[in-house]
Amino acid sequence: DAGVIQSPRHEVTEMGQEVTLRCKPISGHDYLFWYRQTMMRGLELLIYFNNNVPIDDSGMPEDRFSAKMPNASFSTLKIQPSEPRDSAVYFCASRWTGNTEAFFGQGTRLTVV
């Protein structure tokens, strides 16, 4: 398995634009997590899904952020409109109920100018 795949690896966008980050979890994993990492706030859990259903979105900072998981092999995190303070590295992670280990993707470095 290629692991958790995120795209794009880097994204530079202008303030006000819509940004969509994509994640393909490891096949068979039923949990999917979206994290944001910054120097100031560390690793923050934004939202997580179990069997494609959002379980806890209390970490989503504002209504500008939304996440979907239309099927077991794909999830998106959308920011609309984007702001400079959204600049961060966004990680997707997945795991299987029967295993405690969560596997992280390589992350998407987002820069909003």
Added chain:
Amino acid sequence: GENVEQHPSTLSVQEGDSAVIKCTYSDSASNYFPWYKQELGKGPQLIIDIRSNVGEKKDQRIAVTLNKTAKHFSLHITETQPEDSAVYFCAARTNAGKSTFGDGTTLTVKP
């Protein structure tokens, strides 16, 4: 909710010395404690974990200890090597499924 504190934020050791990173947690329902290593430009990778029914676990040069009563757990790396240099994160998780991470420790191993 869960709160995880991690110390120190930076740690510098000489090659061959030991490194210890400590974490405390607040939610007594937490029962799983993973440690992740993050290298530059990469996502965190699990290096060792421990469940609440175990007090200590070892894997070669890496060991983790857990004190449930005091709600703290520690990562011990012995015989450190330059390739151990990275950011290390502790985390705590309940059966609810989500992990709360510490703020990370930047470990530098000087040759």
